[in-house]
Amino acid sequence: MRAPLPDDHLPLRERLRDLRATLALVWQASPRHSLTYAATSLAGSALPAANLYVGKLLLDEVARAAQGGVAYTSLLTLLGAQVSLVVLGSLLSTVQSAAQQLLGDSLQHGVSRRILNKAATLSVENFENAETYDRLQQAYREVGSRPLGVATQLVSLGGAAVTLGSVGALMATLGPWVLPLVVLASVPGVVVGNRFGVEGYRMLRRQTHDARVQNYLGSLLTSDAHVKEVRLFGFEGELLRRWRDYYLGFRQHLVALVRRRAGWSFGAALLSALLIGLASALILRRAAAGEVSVGEFSVFVLGIAQVQSTVSSLLGGGSAVYQNLLYMRNLFDFLELPTRDLDAGEVWSGPIHTIEFREVGFRYPLTERDVLRGVSFTLRRGEALALVGENGAGKTTVVKLLTLLFVPTSGQILLNGQDAARFSPRSVQREMSIIFQDFGQYQLTARDNVALADAAQPEGAARVPAALERAGADFVAGLPEGLDTPLGRLFQGGRQLSGGQWQRLALARLYHRDASVLIFDEPTAALDARAEFDTIQALREQTRGRLTLLISHRFSTVRLADTIVVLEGGKVTERGTHAELMARGGHYAEMYTLQARGYSESVGPAS
Numbered sequence: 007m008r009a010p011l012p013d014d015h016l017p018l019r020e021r022l023r024d025l026r027a028t029l030a031l032v033w034q035a036s037p038r039h040s041l042t043y044a045a046t047s048l049a050g051s052a053l054p055a056a057n058l059y060v061g062k063l064l065l066d067e068v069a070r071a072a073q074g075g076v077a078y079t080s081l082l083t084l085l086g087a088q089v090s091l092v093v094l095g096s097l098l099s100t101v102q103s104a105a106q107q108l109l110g111d112s113l114q115h116g117v118s119r120r121i122l123n124k125a126a127t128l129s130v131e132n133f134e135n136a137e138t139y140d141r142l143q144q145a146y147r148e149v150g151s152r153p154l155g156v157a158t159q160l161v162s163l164g165g166a167a168v169t170l171g172s173v174g175a176l177m178a179t180l181g182p183w184v185l186p187l188v189v190l191a192s193v194p195g196v197v198v199g200n201r202f203g204v205e206g207y208r209m210l211r212r213q214t215h216d217a218r219v220q221n222y223l224g225s226l227l228t229s230d231a232h233v234k235e236v237r238l239f240g241f242e243g244e245l246l247r248r249w250r251d252y253y254l255g256f257r258q259h260l261v262a263l264v265r266r267r268a269g270w271s272f273g274a275a276l277l278s279a280l281l282i283g284l285a286s287a288l289i290l291r292r293a294a295a296g297e298v299s300v301g302e303f304s305v306f307v308l309g310i311a312q313v314q315s316t317v318s319s320l321l322g323g324g325s326a327v328y329q330n331l332l333y334m335r336n337l338f339d340f341l342e343l344p345t346r347d348l349d350a351g352e353v354w355s356g357p358i359h360t361i362e363f364r365e366v367g368f369r370y371p372l373t374e375r376d377v378l379r380g381v382s383f384t385l386r387r388g389e390a391l392a393l394v395g396e397n398g399a400g401k402t403t404v405v406k407l408l409t410l411l412f413v414p415t416s417g418q419i420l421l422n423g424q425d426a427a428r429f430s431p432r433s434v435q436r437e438m439s440i441i442f443q444d445f446g447q448y449q450l451t452a453r454d455n456v457a458l459a460d461a462a463q464p465e466g467a468a469r470v471p472a473a474l475e476r477a478g479a480d481f482v483a484g485l486p487e488g489l490d491t492p493l494g495r496l497f498q499g500g501r502q503l504s505g506g507q508w509q510r511l512a513l514a515r516l517y518h519r520d521a522s523v524l525i526f527d528e529p530t531a532a533l534d535a536r537a538e539f540d541t542i543q544a545l546r547e548q549t550r551g552r553l554t555l556l557i558s559h560r561f562s563t564v565r566l567a568d569t570i571v572v573l574e575g576g577k578v579t580e581r582g583t584h585a586e587l588m589a590r591g592g593h594y595a596e597m598y599t600l601q602a603r604g605y606s607e608s609v610g611p612a613s
């Protein structure tokens with residue numbers, strides 16, 4: 007998807023700070039290549055003036071030779087100087103482009119590593135925030151070009167200043183008005199170019215939102231995830247129509263912009279031609295008076311193109327640095343995001359025997375509503391506690407808090423009677439294993455999909471078959487390369503699994519970690535009846551000596567729990583065993599009866 011463009015209204019001081027930070031990034035990526043690149047670029051920038059000067063000397067000597075009295079060797083010496091300059095130019099540009107390539111590579115690696123390091127330390131909360139997520143995506147996408155762009159354009163600016171200074175000094179010898187006129191002639195084109203560059207950029211900015219919607223519509227037509235529904239409901243035409251409507255809107259703006267730019271560019275070219283014409287007329291008048299040599303005239307003619315391109319890169323380079331800095335701000339915004347140190351706090355060691363939620367409340371960042379209020383319950387070793395409630399009641403949020411991925415907004419979570427906030431989340435999480443509702447389908451081998459749960463102990467990979475057996479994932483043995491079969495469609499040779507098979511692998515991942523707390527968030531959602539039965543049996547086995555939290559919409563699973571806690575609108579409304587809750591005749595009993603009726607009633611086909 008096309009990324010949102012950055013805001014272009016930041017104070018100059020902050021831009022300069024970003025510029026320093028960008029150059030620091032470039033320098034740290036490779037001091038040697040940064041230096042080589044800058045030195046060869048600057049040295050190369052003095053060559054045009056040197057070329058012009060030697061060319062002028064050569065032409066003047068040839069003109070004098072026409073009148074006799076000039077030795078051939080003196081012409082050859084000048085030719086030698088000119089050839090040497092050409093060779094030096096090629097050498098400098100070869101070294102420069104090699105240094106740029108290697109610097110770009112080191113920079114891309116260095117910045118990508120920073121981004122990934124940062125992403126690895128961001129809390130889950132950050133990923134649930136669309137703005138942070140956008141920033142991460144954009145920072146990662148722009149990493150290859152922007153920092154190097156700033157550095158190379160800055161060096162080019164220095165180089166352009168050197169070229170303009172040296173070529174200008176040569177042209178100044180032709181008269182005081184020549185250089186100002188030629189410089190002035192370069193300005194209109196560059197000003198018009200820049201103005202429309204900025205307008206084009208603003209136009210893209212205004213269209214960002216619509217362009218993302220358009221891309222999204224396109225992705226619905228091209229992604230494998232949606233093709234089945236799109237074909238069945240047959241809404242390809244509608245999607246295409248909406249996609250094209252966005253295009254036509256963009257096109258209208260583009261046409262208006264291109265027309266205006268064409269008009270202004272032509273005007274600028276006309277003005278520039280007039281000014282050059284004036285400078286030429288003035289110099290020709292001196293030539294007519296015999297005051298200008300052939301060599302000097304060549305400096306004027308060749309110098310015009312040189313000065314024009316240099317002025318244009320000076321002015322254009324400045325705005326390119328500026329624009330790249332706008333993108334760099336996105337990267338810095340991302341790198342400056344506050345992180346939660348998962349290792350901060352006392353290290354938890356040993357098994358967890360009890361987890362107590364005491365009056366826990368929670369509100370998602372940047373939202374206005376508490377999704378949990380005064381939630382209290384206790385989970386004990388050897389016990390399975392089931393959380394039930396309708397969609398959006400807050401069950402998954404309880405899991406995020408219990409696993410210390412999020413911090414409660416109010417209340418306390420106690421582990422073995424001690425405040426969980428004292429302990430480093432990572433050390434506590436080592437005692438927990440989980441299958442999430444939206445569990446990962448890792449496009450790696452079957453073995454990796456399970457062993458990742460205990461990646462800190464590579465020798466533990468030998469336990470993978472046992473975990474697979476416990477999860478009933480015997481289909482793995484039938485895969486072409488068994489445990490080493492790559493899974494998923496993303497890479498060549500990958501085997502795609504069914505939803506239920508992926509879920510069994512996720513269950514195996516849960517079993518693979520030797521944890522004292524097991525959390526099952528909808529563990530049977532994608533499983534067939536047989537698999538669900540096996541899983542519930544295994545779950546009962548597993549829960550012995552452990553703490554088990556179970557979330558499920560299937561009451562056949564829920565009823566097996568020792569305690570059932572009913573959540574409604576973020577509050578606990580009922581708790582007890584299945585029998586107690588049924589006897590109470592409250593919300594649980596109502597939900598249970600509703601589901602049981604669905605199974606027992608014989609509902610015949612509609613006639």
Ligand SMILES: Nc1ncnc2c1ncn2[C@@H]1O[C@H](COP(=O)(O)OP(=O)(O)OP(=O)(O)O)[C@@H](O)[C@H]1O
Pocket residue numbers: 134370371373377395396397398399400401402403404443
């Ligand atoms: N990242 C988030 N930012 C803001 N609100 C959120 C976020 N995630 C969930 N919510 C809101 O919090 C409430 C509880 O969501 P939660 O996912 O905990 O419900 P749930 O009981 O697990 O639902 P389900 O049965 O559908 O999985 C919902 O109203 C949801 O809209």
